[in-house]
Amino acid sequence: MQYVSTRGQAPALGFEETMLTGLARDGGLYVPDTLPQMGADEIAALAGVPYEDAAHRVIRPFVGGAFSDDALAAMIARAYAGFGHAARAPLKQLAPNHFLLELFHGPTLAFKDFAMQLIGQFFEAALERRGQRICIVGATSGDTGSAAIEAFRGLDNVDVFILYPHGRVSEVQRRQMTTPEEANVHALAIEGHFDDAQARVKDMFNDHAFRDEVGLAAVNSINWARVLAQVVYYFTAASSLGAPHRALSFTVPTGNFGDVFAGYVAKRMGLPIDRLVVATNQNDILHRCLTTGRYEVAGVVPSISPSMDIQVSSNFERALFDVYDRDGAAVAQLMDELKAQGGFALSQGALDRLRESFASGSASEEETRAAIARTREATGELLCPHTAVGVHVAEAARDPHIPMVTLATAHPAKFPDAVEEATGIRPGLPPRMANLYERPERVTRVPNDLAAIEDLIRERLRR
Numbered sequence: 001m002q003y004v005s006t007r008g009q010a011p012a013l014g015f016e017e018t019m020l021t022g023l024a025r026d027g028g029l030y031v032p033d034t035l036p037q038m039g040a041d042e043i044a045a046l047a048g049v050p051y052e053d054a055a056h057r058v059i060r061p062f063v064g065g066a067f068s069d070d071a072l073a074a075m076i077a078r079a080y081a082g083f084g085h086a087a088r089a090p091l092k093q094l095a096p097n098h099f100l101l102e103l104f105h106g107p108t109l110a111f112k113d114f115a116m117q118l119i120g121q122f123f124e125a126a127l128e129r130r131g132q133r134i135c136i137v138g139a140t141s142g143d144t145g146s147a148a149i150e151a152f153r154g155l156d157n158v159d160v161f162i163l164y165p166h167g168r169v170s171e172v173q174r175r176q177m178t179t180p181e182e183a184n185v186h187a188l189a190i191e192g193h194f195d196d197a198q199a200r201v202k203d204m205f206n207d208h209a210f211r212d213e214v215g216l217a218a219v220n221s222i223n224w225a226r227v228l229a230q231v232v233y234y235f236t237a238a239s240s241l242g243a244p245h246r247a248l249s250f251t252v253p254t255g256n257f258g259d260v261f262a263g264y265v266a267k268r269m270g271l272p273i274d275r276l277v278v279a280t281n282q283n284d285i286l287h288r289c290l291t292t293g294r295y296e297v298a299g300v301v302p303s304i305s306p307s308m309d310i311q312v313s314s315n316f317e318r319a320l321f322d323v324y325d326r327d328g329a330a331v332a333q334l335m336d337e338l339k340a341q342g343g344f345a346l347s348q349g350a351l352d353r354l355r356e357s358f359a360s361g362s363a364s365e366e367e368t369r370a371a372i373a374r375t376r377e378a379t380g381e382l383l384c385p386h387t388a389v390g391v392h393v394a395e396a397a398r399d400p401h402i403p404m405v406t407l408a409t410a411h412p413a414k415f416p417d418a419v420e421e422a423t424g425i426r427p428g429l430p431p432r433m434a435n436l437y438e439r440p441e442r443v444t445r446v447p448n449d450l451a452a453i454e455d456l457i458r459e460r461l462r463r
């Protein structure tokens with residue numbers, strides 16, 4: 001299988017090259033040139049199999065010759081061995097025909113672990129084989145950064161620099177990034193918000209001299225391998241609930257559009273998904289776009305679901321590529337308009353096609369708190385605020401006759417203040433993380449300035 005850039009000007013690559021390359025050299029995002037199909041029998045056969053086996057069956061066609069069957073199986077097994085639930089991604093029923101897909105049983109308590117633990121294995125194998133060294137630079141609104149640090153800490157041939165918006169992540173998220181002691185981990189607190197951090201990371205990739213000098217690599221959902229690993233749990237959840245014989249819908253708390261795009265990939269591979277509901281917090285650019293057809297950046301407003309405080313949703317570009325008939329020049333033009341004018345208008349045809357797969361809704365701060373409180377009262381479950389955004393939107397959007405699965409993207413203990421405010425209950429961290437608040441922190445403040453950040457990275461790499 002080959003991977004092509006959404007902007008049409010970068011070379012097509014195989015799986016391993018795509019993973020190691022990150023952002024395409026034309027500034028676009030890599031996507032598979034065609035998607036493998038899963039037939040009805042193959043989907044039905046996923047019901048009840050261990051998560052690892054399902055992951056192997058879904059991922060295998062995408063990796064081509066990069067890893068043998070046995071090597072892939074061993075990497076998947078290692079990736080999920082440390083998860084705190086035997087099902088890895090268990091389903092819990094909230095109400096008749098409404099389910100939560102719990103994605104927070106990994107080491108850093110957020111759905112990012114599903115992909116990051118696996119690509120940590122992929123990177124390690126590929127780098128060892130090639131005798132190569134890389135410098136990972138990632139942007140995070142809180143969860144990608146901690147998951148990346150957990151997956152890559154202490155590796156000999158990797159440095160990992162994580163840019164997070166200063167003062168805009170929860171204390172648990174911050175401490176997960178600032179307390180690891182390994183010398184290859186560098187937590188950088190940038191002045192600005194997540195969009196600034198993500199823009200600087202993309203700027204670094206577009207600075208080809210710097211990129212080649214340091215061996216830049218991406219672990220954000222810029223990296224196709226991240227999205228791929230997230231496709232798996234749509235299949236496991238759907239097959240447990242009766243797919244392919246029964247269609248179902250998913251509501252996905254959304255920021256950078258990576259997780260919901262993984263659902264779209266599953267649908268295009270043959271999974272009978274009725275609707276993919278994009279659930280945003282008050283930073284609702286995607287909901288506005290799907291409602292009005294205009295993608296218009298507004299200022300990022302801090303919320304109690306900080307991981308979704310995003311206005312420039314990187315992976316939306318991947319969806320645009322499809323609804324503009326894979327016309328890289330058209331996508332490049334929209335992205336240029338976004339950069340120059342802060343927005344663009346979708347053609348009616350593109351909007352109609354997006355709406356064939358995606359519905360949307362948003363939750364205010366009050367609605368998010370109310371969803372946490374109401375769910376606790378009705379079911380005993382404590383939701384993290386991101387999941388609560390999803391539950392609020394799902395309750396409004398769902399057809400009672402079609403099963404709805406809301407993705408529970410993080411553990412409530414990562415956001416104890418918001419949960420306590422809504423319910424009076426302060427969720428505690430699992431025992432293995434109990435001393436997180438006592439560990440010393442190590443962080444460097446950086447300005448929102450490309451040259452300053454590049455200089456700092458060069459200087460750290462020289463040490």
Ligand SMILES: Cc1ncc(COP(=O)(O)O)c(C=O)c1O
Pocket residue numbers: 110111141142143144253254255256257258259260307308386387409410
């Ligand atoms: C807890 C949580 N929920 C939801 C999201 C949104 O996911 P995505 O950025 O893939 O849309 C994020 C950030 O990615 C997150 O950390």
Ligand SMILES: N[C@@H](CCOP(=O)(O)O)C(=O)O
Pocket residue numbers: 139140141142143144145219220221222255256258307308314
């Ligand atoms: N919410 C994310 C933002 C980065 O998203 P990614 O999927 O592109 O890595 C975070 O927690 O960092």
